[in-house]
Amino acid sequence: MSDRNGLRYGLLGLVLIALLVVMVLVFQRPETPTDTPTAAAPAAAPVIESLAALDQQAPSRRDLNIQTWQTAEGAKVLFVAAPELPMFDLRLIFAAGSSQDGDTQGLAMLTNAMLNEGVAGKDVGAIAAGFEGLGAEFGNGAYRDMAVASLRSLSAAEQREPALALFTEVLGAPTFPADSLARIKNQILAGFEFQKQNPGKLASLALFERLYGNHPYAHPSEGTPNSVPSISREQLQAFHARAYTAGNAVIALVGDLSRADAEAMAARVSAALPAGPSLPPPAEPSVPAPGPSHVEFPSNQTHLMIAQLGIDRRDPDYAALYLGNQVFGGGGFGTRLMTEVREKRGLTYGVYSGFSAMQARGPFMINLQTRADQSAGTLQLIKDLLADFIAKGPTQEELDNAKREMAGSFPLSTASNAAIVGQLGSMGFYDLPLTYLEDFMNQVQALTVEQVREAMARHLDSDALVIVTAGPTVEQKELPPPSDTPIEQPTGVPEH
Incomplete structure (x- = not known):
């Protein structure tokens, strides 16, 4: 036997002996009663619980002492x-x-x-x-x-x-x-x-x-x-x-x-900083003339931008409009716009709406891009969807789902120092109360279908829209009929 093999077998023998000693110690160890804590016992590992344990309640969020x-x-x-x-x-x-x-x-x-x-x-x-x-x-x-x-x-x-x-x-x-x-x-x-x-x-x-x-x-x-x-x-x-x-x-x-x-x-x-007073906010804008305008551009897609004046940041209807928009087009998949325009008809990769509330009245905007030869029909579809939502408001199921989604995502607004400092800056700049974050979620959860419908009807008018399209002037085609079977979507964002 060579010296190398002798060393190898010697080490293997030592490992086997050590393993036998460990096994003897384990099997001879006396049992510890489960109801008797020991000083040397390690802390219990955190238990991962099912989301069902939340029972549709909002997850806990960070309490801020502002x-x-x-x-x-x-x-x-x-x-x-x-x-x-x-x-x-x-x-x-x-x-x-x-x-x-x-x-x-x-x-x-x-x-x-x-x-x-x-x-x-x-x-x-x-x-x-x-x-x-x-x-x-x-x-x-x-x-x-x-x-x-x-x-x-x-x-x-x-x-x-x-x-x-x-x-x-x-x-x-x-x-x-x-x-x-x-x-x-x-x-x-x-x-x-x-x-x-x-x-x-x-x-x-x-x-x-x-x-x-x-x-x-x-x-x-x-x-x-x-x-x-x-x-x-x-x-x-x-x-x-x-x-x-x-x-x-x-x-x-x-x-x-x-x-x-x-x-x-x-x-x-x-x-x-330099010494000096605060600057006055901008004046309120005048209501613009509605109607379409077009920017000619050589592309396969047409950009549709639809807007009207919305609200300033301190408007009392802010919570109701925010919640209503989450149902209509601000909440991603599952909104009215995404369901009707993308999923049922396959007209766009994505369509979104939102209120940009500022010091003066900011815009309410809907934007998307679609095939150039279907742009006219898509525009009319969106106008019809908006008119229907203003007239009828969300369903109770849509409202409940939006409330649940907002309650679930709201803790992210204070999940990091960067998120908190952003919230504080906005609250200070727009002169919101220190209890704003708590007040906002309480207002959202208390809103009814009728209150949301009334707020949307107060601030939006499907006949007062400013519309801008950018794309080529081409012959238009009829839209495909809606289907409850989702239409296959493109794998990426469409190119111009």
């Missing part, structure tokens, strides 16, 4: 302590969206995009490296109503303090360097060229222009090819001084922080 105060400079603060993770999320929301552009379309968006492009002694690369070196994240964006800047960082003082210092510098004292301004303008102008090849975007631009006329919501947040090139650094500085003031800001803060920590952070951010 604290609020105002800084010395006038910023409104909303804070939730969340010690579960050693981090924090900070978000500032300013009434500094494109509705504040005035005659310079794109000014608000460009100002926001330039915030982190330079501060005294640091260019865009140094700012990015500063946040990255601390494990922190900076975010920003501008929309029609608001502009946002956010910071996520570890909450330990050694990371929190330098991250907050850099954030306040970026937010309170941007230098708007000329080279960055030229680069970002070129990126925006390149985006305008890309839009020319996107019929959905062309339809959206035409729709908002028709829906809002001379109102600030009419123009796109990114501005236009004519307005952006002429925006100067001095205009950015003036807009920042006017719109990024403490009095025009809401500070939302969630994380592993004490109340004293949160107050100190909010005060520090607020003091770094």
Whole structure:
């Protein structure tokens, strides 16, 4: 026998002996009575229960203790302590969206995009490296109503303090360097060229222009090819001084922080901002003339965009309209629109509706794309479905299903610090009560079929629709008859 084989058999013998010893110990171990706990016993593993145990009740959700105060400079603060993770999320929301552009379309968006492009002694690369070196994240964006800047960082003082210092510098004292301004303008102008090849975007631009006329919501947040090139650094500085003031800001803060920590952070951010009051919200828009318009575009598909003025964010019918829209077209599969347009007739890959409630009346919109030669029939079908829903409202079964779905998904709205800080920012910006989240779900669950029908009828009119189509002008075909057997759908999103 070789030395190698001898070693192999020797190791095998040791393993067999050890296995025998373990078996003897196991079979000779005295039984422990099941009703006698022992100090050394491990904790019981969590038991996975059936969803049936919920008995159609809403799952538990996170209770928020929302604290609020105002800084010395006038910023409104909303804070939730969340010690579960050693981090924090900070978000500032300013009434500094494109509705504040005035005659310079794109000014608000460009100002926001330039915030982190330079501060005294640091260019865009140094700012990015500063946040990255601390494990922190900076975010920003501008929309029609608001502009946002956010910071996520570890909450330990050694990371929190330098991250907050850099954030306040970026937010309170941007230098708007000329080279960055030229680069970002070129990126925006390149985006305008890309839009020319996107019929959905062309339809959206035409729709908002028709829906809002001379109102600030009419123009796109990114501005236009004519307005952006002429925006100067001095205009950015003036807009920042006017719109990024403490009095025009809401500070939302969630994380592993004490109340004293949160107050100190909010005060520090607020003091770094320019001094000034809040800006007034945009005026209410005028009701537009209804009817269709068409954007000619060479494609196989036609984009349909159907809209009318909806509600502002504080409208008392918000909950009823939200719930009604979940039944009609906002809840994905199972809605009236998806069932009738996609599943029974196979006319589209997806069709959706929704209310975009803003500071002033936002749009109610339905959008989809369908075969160009069936676009007229599809449009008429959607108008008929909307008219029927306004007249009759949802069925009791549809309403119950929508309520159950909303109750089941609602905990996700507070499932993470990022989700909570988003809710706080919205509540502060639109001046909603601190009990809003609880109030909203209670209102939804208490609504009746008749209340939802009445709310939809108050705010929607199938004869007052603004309609924009984008696609080719082709001979139209009749729609296929509805079928209770689902029609096979395409495997991907259809191309233009």
